[in-house]
Amino acid sequence: MGEVVFTTGMSGYQESVTDPSFAGQLITFTYPHIGNYGVCEAAMESDRIHARAVIMRAATNTEDAPTAERGWLDWLVDCGVPAITDVDTRALVRHIREAGSMPGGVFPASMSEDEARQRIAAEPPMTGRDLAREVTPAEATVHGGAPHPSGLVRVHAIDTGIKGSIVRHLVQRGAQVTLHPCTVSAEELLATDADAFFLANGPGDPAALDHVVETVRGLIGRKPVWGICLGHQLLCRAVGLETTKLPFGHRGGNHPVKDLRTQRIEITSQNHGFAVTAPAGGVRIEVDEPVRWETDFGAAALTHVNLYDRTVEGLELLDVESATVQYHPEAGPGPNDALYQFDRFLDAVREA
Numbered sequence: 001m002g003e004v005v006f007t008t009g010m011s012g013y014q015e016s017v018t019d020p021s022f023a024g025q026l027i028t029f030t031y032p033h034i035g036n037y038g039v040c041e042a043a044m045e046s047d048r049i050h051a052r053a054v055i056m057r058a059a060t061n062t063e064d065a066p067t068a069e070r071g072w073l074d075w076l077v078d079c080g081v082p083a084i085t086d087v088d089t090r091a092l093v094r095h096i097r098e099a100g101s102m103p104g105g106v107f108p109a110s111m112s113e114d115e116a117r118q119r120i121a122a123e124p125p126m127t128g129r130d131l132a133r134e135v136t137p138a139e140a141t142v143h144g145g146a147p148h149p150s151g152l153v154r155v156h157a158i159d160t161g162i163k164g165s166i167v168r169h170l171v172q173r174g175a176q177v178t179l180h181p182c183t184v185s186a187e188e189l190l191a192t193d194a195d196a197f198f199l200a201n202g203p204g205d206p207a208a209l210d211h212v213v214e215t216v217r218g219l220i221g222r223k224p225v226w227g228i229c230l231g232h233q234l235l236c237r238a239v240g241l242e243t244t245k246l247p248f249g250h251r252g253g254n255h256p257v258k259d260l261r262t263q264r265i266e267i268t269s270q271n272h273g274f275a276v277t278a279p280a281g282g283v284r285i286e287v288d289e290p291v292r293w294e295t296d297f298g299a300a301a302l303t304h305v306n307l308y309d310r311t312v313e314g315l316e317l318l319d320v321e322s323a324t325v326q327y328h329p330e331a332g333p334g335p336n337d338a339l340y341q342f343d344r345f346l347d348a349v350r351e352a
Helices: 013-017 072-079 089-099 113-121 164-172 186-190 210-217 230-238 340-351
Strands: 002-007 025-029 053-055 102-104 141-143 153-159 175-181 196-199 225-228 243-259 265-276 292-295 298-306 312-317 322-325
Touching: 002 089, 002 243, 002 265, 013 025, 013 072, 025 089, 089 243, 102 113, 153 210, 153 340, 164 175, 164 340, 186 210, 196 230, 210 230, 225 230, 230 243, 230 265, 230 322, 243 312, 265 312, 298 322
Parallel strands: 002 025, 025 053, 153 175, 153 196, 196 225, 225 322
Antiparallel strands: 002 102, 141 175, 243 265, 243 298, 292 298, 298 312, 312 322
């Protein structure tokens, strides 16, 4: 049981199920053929599968791709993750788009419908759930640290469910990344050698993470802070803005986002079910201008807007060194249009 959601990615099924942001959810893949190229260690985004089940139209289990180390369905069985195929996923996705993401389940055929419905009814809703505590590490770990031509940047991250590809992109660009449990305090982080703080992606409702929000409030203005996805929402909450649940979220690798500073349009990878509310209320930004919020830490300006539904995709604080993006610049899987965001972040830290 869990929240039934859909993702529009045409590939990257292994990366999706191992993304901690899918904790507590059943993934419906809109692309029909899933499993075509098998699975391999290099495609892992974390140390295990976080999705609760996989729903597909036409699953395959081949291992004939050059990188394959195991068949997709064999691997799911090995990991104890339920999966179902031959489902009319087009009808299911249309239903979710009309009625919104909702609790559901994948059950054995021997179970009665009444019992299945009772179990689904007992499943807690995603709103109000602190799932970050379920995916955060038990202790801090350090990644990278080799000398870099541009200079080493020490980044300390609050790990609410960070993807492995985010860490890899930061390390490749000269960052030493220390991942802290989401229960870390601002005092503990400020006592480190951090040049900047990073707020990671992750599952659940940002409105349920008051303990992380309080930590972030203690960091803003002390050192540069950058957030991605859930981290974007947490930083926005820390400066006094609100978040709200979207009807069916954004999940996939084909979401157009406009950068209002450059006027460029990027095709982005996304995986989230909540959004930051607009300055006038609601979730839609109706203009392609850097509209502003007044926050507890000064003015904030919109930097990115989603061209599908006009939701907030990024902002920057104008009086302190902090910025966010809602989408996933690391892709993993997805297009590479936004990889420059990692360079922009680390260059800004080096300059600061």
